[in-house]
Amino acid sequence: MTAPYRYEVTRSAASLHDEFGGLEPGTESGTTASVAGRVMLRRVQGKLAFATLQDGSGRIQLFAPAATTPRFEEFCALSIGDWVGVTGEVITTRRGELSVAVADWVLLAATRRSFPDKWHGLADVDTRYRQRYVDLWASDDARAVALARSRVLVLIRRWLDERHFVEVETPVFHPIPGGATARPFTTHHDALDLDLYLRIAPELYLKRLVVGGMERVYEIARVFRNEGLSPRHNPEFTMLELYQAYADYTDMMALVEELVVHLATTLCGTTALTYDGRPLDLAPPWRRVTMVALIEQYTGVLVDVAMPVDELRRICGDHGVHVEAGWGPGKLVLELYEKTTEPHLWEPVFVCDYPKEVSPLARDHREAPGMVERFEVVVAGRELGNAFSELTDPDEQRRRFEEQAVLRGGGDEEAMAVDADYLRALEYGLPPTGGLGVGIDRLVMLLTGTTAIRDVILFPTLRPEQEA
RNA sequence: GCGCCUCUAGCUCAACGGCAGAGCAACGGACUCUUAAUCCGCAGGUUCUGGGUUCGAAUCCCAGGGGGCGCACCA
Numbered sequence: 001m002t003a004p005y006r007y008e009v010t011r012s013a014a015s016l017h018d019e020f021g022g023l024e025p026g027t028e029s030g031t032t033a034s035v036a037g038r039v040m041l042r043r044v045q046g047k048l049a050f051a052t053l054q055d056g057s058g059r060i061q062l063f064a065p066a067a068t069t070p071r072f073e074e075f076c077a078l079s080i081g082d083w084v085g086v087t088g089e090v091i092t093t094r095r096g097e098l099s100v101a102v103a104d105w106v107l108l109a110a111t112r113r114s115f116p117d118k119w120h121g122l123a124d125v126d127t128r129y130r131q132r133y134v135d136l137w138a139s140d141d142a143r144a145v146a147l148a149r150s151r152v153l154v155l156i157r158r159w160l161d162e163r164h165f166v167e168v169e170t171p172v173f174h175p176i177p178g179g180a181t182a183r184p185f186t187t188h189h190d191a192l193d194l195d196l197y198l199r200i201a202p203e204l205y206l207k208r209l210v211v212g213g214m215e216r217v218y219e220i221a222r223v224f225r226n227e228g229l230s231p232r233h234n235p236e237f238t239m240l241e242l243y244q245a246y247a248d249y250t251d252m253m254a255l256v257e258e259l260v261v262h263l264a265t266t267l268c269g270t271t272a273l274t275y276d277g278r279p280l281d282l283a284p285p286w287r288r289v290t291m292v293a294l295i296e297q298y299t300g301v302l303v304d305v306a307m308p309v310d311e312l313r314r315i316c317g318d319h320g321v322h323v324e325a326g327w328g329p330g331k332l333v334l335e336l337y338e339k340t341t342e343p344h345l346w347e348p349v350f351v352c353d354y355p356k357e358v359s360p361l362a363r364d365h366r367e368a369p370g371m372v373e374r375f376e377v378v379v380a381g382r383e384l385g386n387a388f389s390e391l392t393d394p395d396e397q398r399r400r401f402e403e404q405a406v407l408r409g410g411g412d413e414e415a416m417a418v419d420a421d422y423l424r425a426l427e428y429g430l431p432p433t434g435g436l437g438v439g440i441d442r443l444v445m446l447l448t449g450t451t452a453i454r455d456v457i458l459f460p461t462l463r464p465e466q467e468a
Numbered sequence: 469g470c471g472c473c474u475c476u477a478g479c480u481c482a483a484c485g486g487c488a489g490a491g492c493a494a495c496g497g498a499c500u501c502u503u504a505a506u507c508c509g510c511a512g513g514u515u516c517u518g519g520g521u522u523c524g525a526a527u528c529c530c531a532g533g534g535g536g537c538g539c540a541c542c543a
Contacts (some may be wrong), residue, residue, distance in 0.1 A: 025501095026501095039503075041503070041505090042505095043501095043502045043503060043504095043505045043506090044499085044502090044505090045499050045500060045502065045505075045506085046498070046499040046500060047499080047500045048499090048500035048502080049500090049535065050501075050502045050503065050505080051503095052503070061502085061503070063502090065500065065501095066500075067500090079493085079494080080493065081492095081493095093501050093502075094502095095501060095502075095503080097501085097502080097503065113478065114478040114479070114492095114493045114494060115478080115479075115482095116478080116479040116480080116493085117478090117480045117491085117492050117493070117495070117504095118490090118492065118493075118504060119479095119480080119491090119492065119504050120479070120480040120481085120491095121479080121480085122480090122482095123479085123481075124475090124479085124480090124535085125482065125535070125536070126475090126534070126535045126536085127479090129535090130535095142486090155483050180543075181542090182542070182543075183541090183542085184512090225542070225543085226542095227541060227542045227543095228536090228540075228542065230469085230537090230541095230542085231536090231537080232542095232543095233541095233542065233543085239543095248505095258473080278503040280507095296543085299518090304487050309541085322540090338543095346514080376543080382543095383543055388541065404490085414541095414542080437543085439543075443542095452536095462534090462535085463533090463535085464533065464536075
């Protein structure tokens, strides 16, 4: 039998439950519906068969008496996992289960492989990640998270659109990797005989667009970083980056706080979440505190990037923080923060004012010397977003790039390279601009209560299977 | 990259030095209101791979592979 080329579906399982959910047991609604999906359960009782059909919206029972079901024996022989299309009257059974009484049905696709245990489902995480096409049917959670991620993206786009942000797409191939400190993937364009890098951040292109007069731009950008994997790191992940002309980092604080609260209340109905077994309240206003004040809170030591390097190295050593030769005071302070302080943060907090040395694209702090106007927003001990008052001065940007180039020459593969075209763009004038980056995967983790980034990425990076 | 844990039937799991098993799925049969349907029957294995120890290895040891977690790296 040849599988049909199409099937005219008139109703989803969820819409049937929505419309007919209140029917008394034993009701014939008089309404005919065509549904399609996968047979997930099957109960055959001689001259009467029941099946549970699952579609993209949910489940609906099929009611199939031998007397009225075409090709009844074939229907009874359906395998769990087979795709079928069914047309029939919407009824409730004597026990009150909403069902479609099969008046006509067709096999849309047969499964040749056994589906996972209908009760236990798929437990092996390796199989879940590798065979997401099975996981999505077998695991309610997998489906729910995938849908939630889509919702998050829709809501972000709508929210930004309402605020007159313009979505753009910038290159994934970068001749010079920039916009973040990270090791890139490399590739090669044959026709141009050109080595290219997969982007580690869209930042420098987006700011070029602000130079070009796009005052509010954003990109939901897949970025690629050649790093280790962990429950919080996948080599390719998704960042929201946005830039707003005439704004500074305090505007970005207000923006990201409002956005995340909007997402939580829309998606979860509340800002009072539970994450990793702990209560987590996203209710604004979020705490705003400088990095050095936080370090002092957690270590008792008041550090300053103006302190002698040796003293900072000693303080790091006192707190068991591994340091490397050549690290300047800014890097030492950052390292001290990341090792001693960041993991302890739980409720949302804006960690403000970073050392200039580790922030080559951020503008000098208007008050604190040696610091820049930058914050990271940390939630549940994880960095969720990063923002600054953008550095607009081409001369200062050139000096920062050159400092990075020295580090790069010294073997730091993550240091930035000089991007001459970006400097040229700045020479045309970048207005005061606030920029923000938000890790979408981590945001979805937060909103769905998942603690593994692989659970919010449909096809996470894995080693290939060995050939069977 | 390093350390710890893990890998048994399509799926979920037992057996932990002595004949490799169960439930679900599949297959055959019974059954007209089930919903993890039930009942009867049948079949299903390179115990991740390769070595080793042993009378005997899924089990212990070594090496390799996949995965998880931690560390390192890293927004």
